[in-house]
Amino acid sequence: MSDDLPELDRFDRAILAALSGDGRMPVTELARRIGLSKTPTQARVKRLEEAGVIAGYRAVLNPIRMGLANVAYVEVRLTDTREAALQAFNRAVRAVPEIEECHMMAAGFDYLMKVRTGDIADYRRVLGERISTLPHVASTSTYVAMEAVKETGL
Structure with missing residues (x-):
């Protein structure tokens, strides 16, 4: 990979999969799911955010429930x-x-x-x-x- 793109290992990919399903997941739950302790999990999330791999967090709205079917x-x-x-x-x-x-x-x-x-x-x-x-x-x-x-x- 180029210097601009972070190398993603299995823990990073597990973090991304978990957070893409639930961006509000507490870090303790995230750490438990991926099999790391809280501190290295937090550090990995921060690194992924700083590298732009995690671009942000948002509420996912249901357009049909909003009358936009x-x-x-x-x-x-x-x-x-x-x-x-x-x-x-x-x-x-x-x-x-x-x-x-x-x-x-x-x-x-x-x-x-x-x-x-x-x-x-x-x-x-x-x-x-x-x-x-x-x-x-x-x-x-x-x-x-x-x-x-x-x-x-x-």
Whole structure:
């Protein structure tokens, strides 16, 4: 591995697996699960945080319980893919709360978005008023998810 990336041993990987399932796990429970004492476990967690392997801790919200059951995936094609246009598009996407994820793609389209709304009528409004008006959008294609079979983070 390069100097920038920490070498991860089996204890580090066990810590990451445990914390990804329960980020609020007390260090004593974490230590018991991975088979180390509290002090070296704390030191490992701190090292993983400082190295950026653990990027943070957050509450995992259930979007369905929040009334956001509709998921659409949107392919976006741009009219301009020069760097300034890409940066303008990226900045504008970050300001649209309904867009949960946006990825630049190496495909027959430029971006793939995951958009979450209350229902299809809400999605239609977001598409017409927000997504279609993003900088340099030429066209979109929408795919509506019928059921989440596997979603990490929930």
